[in-house]
Amino acid sequence: MDRYAEIRKQTARVRERPLLAAPKIPNELELQARWFAGEFGRKFQTLVGELVEIVQFGFWNREAGPDFQDAAIRLAGGPILRGPIEIDLLDRNWESHGHATNPAFDDAILHVFLERSGVEFFARTSTHRNVPQIQLDLAALRDGAAVMVPLAHAGRCVAPLRNLEAERVTSVLEAAAKFRLRQKANRLRQRIEVHGRDEALFQAIAEALGYKQNRLPFTLLAQRLPLAFLRKRREDAEALLFGFAGFLDAPDLDRQRKSTRSYLRSLWDRWWKYREQFSRLVLPAKLWKTSGARPLNHPHRRLGALAVMVAEWKTFSALAGASKATPLVSFLTDLRHDFWSRHYSLAAASASSSLALIGNSRAAEILANLVYPLAVNDDREIWNDYKNLRAHLSNQAARIAAARLFAGDPRQRDFVRSLVGQQGLLQIYEDFCLRDASDCASCPLPEQLRRW
Ligand code: SF4
Structure with missing residues (x-):
């Protein structure tokens, strides 16, 4: 088994993607991106009925702590409060992700979430302060509207990747792209066997x-x-x-x-x-x-x-x-x-x-x-040709993945200029970022990159 497949096996939650994805709620990254783009609006009510106005959405946090820093809100018509904002899919993530005991969240001014768990959860800090909470409504989204979605926040793998020589980063991306190509070949072969x-x-x-x-x-x-x-x-x-x-x-x-x-x-x-x-x-x-x-x-x-x-x-x-x-x-x-x-x-x-x-x-x-x-299934040697193809796909997942893995790395463009680089990046994004529920903390990729 090749190296990429071995690393991928360590993500317990990895599963194959269905041919046709059913309509779904956004994943956490999409949710954060759409919040940051202002798609949910600026005025909300907290769970206890106070009016919240988002004065400033802040900036993507590139370090440990809440998702957005330096945001500003006005609560119940009072003075402007400045501080970080945390965004989760579930209300209970504040507790299950350990924010309640993490001092990095002590200054949070708002906890934003999409879904309730059925049990009442408070956003409590390590200093026993209650952070106001708001629940987002998916119905507020202008579905399908063309929106400039801002980039996602930087992941924990940015540092090890930045420290890797360019050839090694390329070899990581190529390994992931090769794996992706084989997966596609397997799916196509199954389809050919049936039809x-x-x-x-x-x-x-x-x-x-x-x-x-x-x-x-x-x-x-x-x-x-x-x-x-x-x-x-x-x-x-x-x-x-x-x-x-x-x-x-x-x-x-x-x-x-x-x-x-x-x-x-x-x-x-x-x-x-x-x-x-x-x-x-x-x-x-x-x-x-x-x-x-x-x-x-x-x-x-x-x-x-x-x-x-x-x-x-x-x-x-x-x-x-x-x-x-x-x-x-x-x-x-x-x-x-x-x-x-x-x-x-x-x-x-x-x-x-x-x-x-x-x-x-x-x-x-x-x-x-x-x-x-198809060529892989036919056992034709195409890898050298494949490596020379330029990337033409400009999808949002690739842009978010680049922001997650290569934030601030001046070599970023070089890595994703080729189809192979882009396909490798998408595979890593799907295998690790989209399966991660720990805000990068439990993701095995950064450690593996250090040993690559
Ligand atoms: S989940 Fe893993 S691969 Fe994705 S940004 Fe975080 S550390 Fe990197």
């Missing part, structure tokens, strides 16, 4: 096009409309995809823009003959998420891209089988569609210039999640 190679790839492509908000409906579409079924009905494939997606439900063509009307009519003319037979499989509208996504990533456009992939499947399959990144990325980013290369959605006006159907970050996602895992 066959082409169907498994098609489902994975659909999932990549659904990332991030619409993975579930895209996966359902690829499962309900197998590639073989679509390829046999090539002329109707696009209409079937849009019909099953529920995007053709009784369109009022007269109200559509002129440029959209003829496109919709062409789809509808093919869809109506399947409509009754498959009506039970049409996805409900509530499954689709459109708010907060960039116009280029609208699910209508992404579905148009999937339809083009069906039409071009032979070429894609051959390129994916050869696992050559450059021609594959060119193929994906050069795909065109008469309507979708000019439209952001079925409701939007025509764009003034040509729009890429699949952009660089989607192509990178397809390489990382599908093409290279």
